Amino acid sequence: MFAAIRSGGRPRLATGFAAAALALAACGGTTTAVMPPAWASDTPVKVVASEFSLALSEKNFRPGTYTFELDNVGAAPHGLSIKGPGVSSTSAVVPGGKSAKLTVTLRKGMYELWCPVGNHRARGMMTTISVK
Ligand SMILES: [Cu+2]
CATH class of the missing domain: 2.60.40.420 (Cupredoxins -  blue copper proteins)
Structure with missing residues (x-):
């Protein structure tokens, strides 16, 4: 996963966000609305x-x-x-x-x-x- 992100040529700043998103996905099993109103x-x-x-x-x-x-x-x-x-x-x-x-x-x-x-x-x- 992380190797794929690096080889994707994304800017360095995006890597932290992507990692956080991956962590959330791993926890909740979904990337949709984590905190509804x-x-x-x-x-x-x-x-x-x-x-x-x-x-x-x-x-x-x-x-x-x-x-x-x-x-x-x-x-x-x-x-x-x-x-x-x-x-x-x-x-x-x-x-x-x-x-x-x-x-x-x-x-x-x-x-x-x-x-x-x-x-x-x-x-x-x-x-x-x-x-x-
Ligand atoms: Cu009563």
Whole structure:
């Protein structure tokens, strides 16, 4: 490989780049987009649920597909509902110590997130996010 590059008569500066590209190809098995934009794939978002709050790892989003990872660190069962433009979705309700995932595609606008269990929403397990 390296002999081929040298005999190809490429300028010296290009050799380092070619070597880096080869290293990437060797690692990933592909030379196509190694780092897609963050909003182009299922970006994970941490949601920590407890009695009685919902804490998100971020509140401002760009349109795209996100997987909300609900981590129930409380003692009571909790779940996650999301409602907003094009979305009305609820995760499994999981006991304390367990987690659940909810994948949704967000558009521009405001979304409400809350816990669908009992009166948890009224007790503080709700929040809003903004998608711009
Ligand atoms: Cu709850």
